[in-house]
Amino acid sequence: MSQLMTSAAPHVHSGDSVQKNMLLVIIALLPAFAVSIVAFGWGALITTAISVVTCVLAEWCIAKYMLKQQPSLCDLSAVLTGLLLAMNLPSNLPWWMVILGAVFAIGIGKMVFGGIGQNVFNPALVGRVFLLISFPAAMTTWPVAKGFATRYLDAETAATPLSYMKHAVIENKQFELDSFLDSFLSCVPEHIMGGSMGEISALALLIGGLFLICMRVISWHIPVSVLGTIAVFTGILSACGIGSGPLTHLLTGGVMLGAIFMATDYVTSPMTAWGKIIFGVGIGVIVVVIRTWGSYPEGMSFAILIMNGCVPLLNRIAPKRFGEIAKK
Amino acid sequence: MKNTFCIGGVHPHDNKSYSAHKSIVEAPLPKQAVVLLAQHIGAPAQPVVAVGDKVQVGTLLAKAGGFVSAPVHSPVSGKVVKIDNVLDGQGAPAPAIFIDVEGDEWLPTIDRSKALVPECTLDPKDIIQKIQDAGIVGLGGACFPTHVKLMPPPGKKAEVLIVNGVECEPYLTNDHQLMLEHGEEIMIGIRIVMKALGVTRAIIGIEANKPDAIKHMSDLAARVLGIEVRALKVKYPQGGEKQLIDACIDRQVPSGALPIETGAVVDNVATLYAIYEAVQKNKPLISRVMTITGKHVKKPGNYLVRFGTPTSELVELVGGVPAHTGEVIAGGPMMGRSMSNIETAPTNKRMSALLFMPEDECYRPEPSPCIRCAKCVEACPMGLEPYLLSSMAKGEEWEEMEAHKVMDCIDCGSCVFTCPAHRPLLDGIRAGKGKVGAMIRERQAAAAKK
Numbered sequence: 154m155s156q157l158m159t160s161a162a163p164h165v166h167s168g169d170s171v172q173k174n175m176l177l178v179i180i181a182l183l184p185a186f187a188v189s190i191v192a193f194g195w196g197a198l199i200t201t202a203i204s205v206v207t208c209v210l211a212e213w214c215i216a217k218y219m220l221k222q223q224p225s226l227c228d229l230s231a232v233l234t235g236l237l238l239a240m241n242l243p244s245n246l247p248w249w250m251v252i253l254g255a256v257f258a259i260g261i262g263k264m265v266f267g268g269i270g271q272n273v274f275n276p277a278l279v280g281r282v283f284l285l286i287s288f289p290a291a292m293t294t295w296p297v298a299k300g301f302a303t304r305y306l307d308a309e310t311a312a313t314p315l316s317y318m319k320h321a322v323i324e325n326k327q328f329e330l331d332s333f334l335d336s337f338l339s340c341v342p343e344h345i346m347g348g349s350m351g352e353i354s355a356l357a358l359l360i361g362g363l364f365l366i367c368m369r370v371i372s373w374h375i376p377v378s379v380l381g382t383i384a385v386f387t388g389i390l391s392a393c394g395i396g397s398g399p400l401t402h403l404l405t406g407g408v409m410l411g412a413i414f415m416a417t418d419y420v421t422s423p424m425t426a427w428g429k430i431i432f433g434v435g436i437g438v439i440v441v442v443i444r445t446w447g448s449y450p451e452g453m454s455f456a457i458l459i460m461n462g463c464v465p466l467l468n469r470i471a472p473k474r475f476g477e478i479a480k481k
Numbered sequence: 482m483k484n485t486f487c488i489g490g491v492h493p494h495d496n497k498s499y500s501a502h503k504s505i506v507e508a509p510l511p512k513q514a515v516v517l518l519a520q521h522i523g524a525p526a527q528p529v530v531a532v533g534d535k536v537q538v539g540t541l542l543a544k545a546g547g548f549v550s551a552p553v554h555s556p557v558s559g560k561v562v563k564i565d566n567v568l569d570g571q572g573a574p575a576p577a578i579f580i581d582v583e584g585d586e587w588l589p590t591i592d593r594s595k596a597l598v599p600e601c602t603l604d605p606k607d608i609i610q611k612i613q614d615a616g617i618v619g620l621g622g623a624c625f626p627t628h629v630k631l632m633p634p635p636g637k638k639a640e641v642l643i644v645n646g647v648e649c650e651p652y653l654t655n656d657h658q659l660m661l662e663h664g665e666e667i668m669i670g671i672r673i674v675m676k677a678l679g680v681t682r683a684i685i686g687i688e689a690n691k692p693d694a695i696k697h698m699s700d701l702a703a704r705v706l707g708i709e710v711r712a713l714k715v716k717y718p719q720g721g722e723k724q725l726i727d728a729c730i731d732r733q734v735p736s737g738a739l740p741i742e743t744g745a746v747v748d749n750v751a752t753l754y755a756i757y758e759a760v761q762k763n764k765p766l767i768s769r770v771m772t773i774t775g776k777h778v779k780k781p782g783n784y785l786v787r788f789g790t791p792t793s794e795l796v797e798l799v800g801g802v803p804a805h806t807g808e809v810i811a812g813g814p815m816m817g818r819s820m821s822n823i824e825t826a827p828t829n830k831r832m833s834a835l836l837f838m839p840e841d842e843c844y845r846p847e848p849s850p851c852i853r854c855a856k857c858v859e860a861c862p863m864g865l866e867p868y869l870l871s872s873m874a875k876g877e878e879w880e881e882m883e884a885h886k887v888m889d890c891i892d893c894g895s896c897v898f899t900c901p902a903h904r905p906l907l908d909g910i911r912a913g914k915g916k917v918g919a920m921i922r923e924r925q926a927a928a929a930k931k
Contacts, residue, residue: 158808158843159571159819161908163894165493165651165842169901171852225849270850270902372859419854424866474864474886475488475723476733 171269174419175229177370181361182236182414188357189244189350194301196244197350201236203248207255208235215264222268230269234258237277240351240410241454242284245296250288254280274461275421278454285454293450295348352410355403362413371417374429379412382437396445407453408440415453421461428467435460483731485714486724489862491895493651493717493815495690500654500774502693503782505662508798514557514580514789515567515827516542521618522625523549528578534561539588539765542578545613551626552616553578556767556787558586570792570811570826571818577827580789591764597665598761601673608677608760615759616766616830621645621656621720621749622812624831627756630748631677633741640744642675642683643729644753646698647713647720649688650813653834655770656750658783660687660694663754668701670753671708673760678746683708684729685750688715717815718893722747724862736889751833766830771795775837777803788830792823795835807840814838815894848904857896857906863889867896867906874909879920882913888921890914 189197212231216224226232238258242251258280266272285292351358365371384399391398402408407415416422416436423432436456443452519525524546530536536555543553559582566574587593603611613628633639644667648656660667671683685702687695687710695712702708713719713728723734725747732743740747748756751769758764767788774781779800786795796802802809802823810817811832820826857867865886873882887910896906 157806157819157821157823159821160808160843160845161905161911162817162819162892163815163898163907164808164810164817164819164838165814165898166845166903167491167493167899169856169899170846170903171849171901174852174854174901228849230852268850270852372855419852422853424853424855424858424868468869471885472858472861472864472866473488474736475727475862475889476735476738477864 171228171230174370175233177368178233178365178414179229179236181364181370182240182351184357184360185240185351185354185410186236188354189240192298192353193244193296193350194299196296197239199248200242200244200246200251200350201239203251204239204242204255205232205235207252208232208238208259211256211259212264215260216268220264220268225269228269231259234263234276234280237351237414238280240414241277241281241349241407243292243295243348244350245294246284246291250284250291253287254284257283270420272420273464274458275415275418278415278458278461282454282458298353348405349407349410351414352407355409358409358413362409365413365417371413372426372429374426375417375422375433376412378430378433379416379436380408382434383408383441386438386441390441390445396441402441402444406444406451411436411440411453411457416457416460421464423464423467423470425468425470425472427472428464428470431470432460432464432467435463483728484712485716486719486721486727486862487733488864489860489895490716490718490724491860491898492715493898495715496651496776497654497657497690499652499776499778499781500772500783501657502661503654503658505658505770505783505785508784508786508790508795510557510582510585510787511790511794512582513562513791514555514559514582514787515791515825516553516556516578516580516789517567517569517827517829518543518553518576518578520553520624520788520830521551522623523547523551525576526550526553526616528564530561530578532561532563535559536561536580537586537588538767539591539763541765545616545626549626549629551618552614552765554616554765554767555580556789557582559583567827568822568825570820570822570832572821577789588763592762593764597669599669601669601676601760603760605677605679608673611760612677612756615755615764617752617755617759618766618830619749620751620755620769620830620833622816622831622833623722627748627752630741630746631674633746634739637739637741638744639678639680639741639746640682641730641746642671642678642680643725643745643747644671644683644685645720645722645725645747645749646685646687646691646694647725648691649715649717649720650815650817650834651717652774652836653772653813654774655772655783655833657691657694659754659770660691660698660750664697664701666757667698667750667753668705668708669761670755670757672705673756674746674748674753675707680746681707685710686713686719686725686729687711688713688719690715718862718891718895721862721891721893723891736886769830769833771828771832772834772836773799774834775803775806776839776842777805778837779803786828788828790828792820792826792828792835795828796823803837803839805840806837807843808838810834810836810838812836815898816892846903849902851902851904854901856899856901860895860899862893862895863891865890867910868904870913871904871906871909874913879913879916883917883920887913887917 262276262279387402439456526543540555563579567577618624699710
């Protein structure tokens, strides 16, 4: 019986894998992706395809030729980064900018740190912010949602509710959405707000978020603390006559996408329940500050990246230890 | 009311159906019994027989090697032929007494009848003495000498006896079956231990996946004052001493302290059955019920096995090693030890099960980098950070590991079970426990010198 294996306990495994988790996040993104196709037609498909393919190729090339590692594309993390990046872009962004953003996301956002699990900042957001700073005009020109009638490059463009919000603050007025329900549901093109591909339907994003929580891919702590903080903070501000009300803030821009999909990225979020809550509160506060007083209309990407930088510190918060409560 | 422990835990597939509800069958006597001298935590027992001696079932073979130790009795009758090393399940030499079996003669003092002996008139001191003399150790897995638990250190007082009928390890059904077949004896065992501890309350914790055992034990408990059955939510590692105390009485053993700190003493149902037999029937601990099981085992079941039986005879008993067996485990799949020797390794007090795992289920994917998903932190029932401890171990940061409570780790394996990157987190943590344990002992020795 010399061929018997021996190994240290435990001898069974839950069957969970990195690949499975990434796949579930991709599945959770599908409703929002579907809405963006309905809204922006070919542009959404083209931008997403370019982004995903570029991320995968970039990861493969860098791993193989620069880091001399075995490329680990099977874990689907590069596919997810590509998909998330696309969700954070306007659907009519020129193709070469998408490629540039994707290469930057994988190269500078992830691989320079040593690949999966090592990066400090969310790679997709690194790519997005790089594009936002380099090509501010292209990154803030949003196509009007007309379904497949929306043309990829020279589409009719429109401002987003967030830019109205910003102008309103500058002019010391308050802006509110006309119909919260429309912006919540937004699956009929005429009712869709302008914006990045993945941020137009709060409902689709929430469905994905609930799916992730039910499948135990993510815990509730980060989404709830981000959204809760934004609601409370903007509630107080709007009561004082500054800025828009909580619902307008929650349903516009990247808040839902950020709270549910970007801030919950495993690698760049804290490990313990309290760490996650503080992380979420920090994001909420920063995003409201940027939206209200900053020079950008939207601050979700910056807020998440700033809090990403705090994660090593937040990880010093120990989890609730067994036996701590009983000490008398 | 709370029905499980408060932090962490995992849900492995229970796989108990293969051997559940199979009546306990007595395994045939071995041709030669090889009785290990160290079948418990603590000092090994010291032989009191010599080569050539005739022994009966129940004859003392070796006396306890100290207070935290247990004597060993002969599980068979016959002649001592050798006192020598035998290879244990992991292939390491272990001192043992070899006895050639002749017939099945029992010491006349042992009551072998099936009649229940409900009343115990001994006083607490005599009960504990009898338990100590019978070589009884915790049969739930740790094999800690039971008499030590029954004598709380000065200043500490037991308030409640918690009876462990949880059996949270997948595949195992021996405790379940024992409760179904010997519930009355276990109840008497509980009353004896309650008397020994001077407590008036006992809680029997059983997981909800054993409804028949919960019903049976509840019916029996209804006739006795102070004993209640608690149906617990199925969650691993509920059978861990600290987790079970938390689940039953909502008190948590502080870090580094003994369970008695909460006023609870925990004993496994199999231990209580052994206590009944020792105190009421004068029968020392010479056998135990083992689950022999696996997905492709021909005759899986619950077997009453005398200690010292070579593993090969158990393998034969269940129809041989199934085809495509990858790993054979002594104990359950979460905490059991994989065996390299399934020929001569003798059964002992520690061996609660023999489990044949199919090849495809033992295959482990290569570990990939940690993605910091925090699932190990969520799963850890002690509230530790396995990912962090494991990386600290790599950097040999032992002091840091101590500060992060590595000594609280109960080795349950929930972190490794749950890790999506298949990282062997426990390897580093176990190394850390060894190092930090040694550091603490050194410090204590240095402090004692001053």
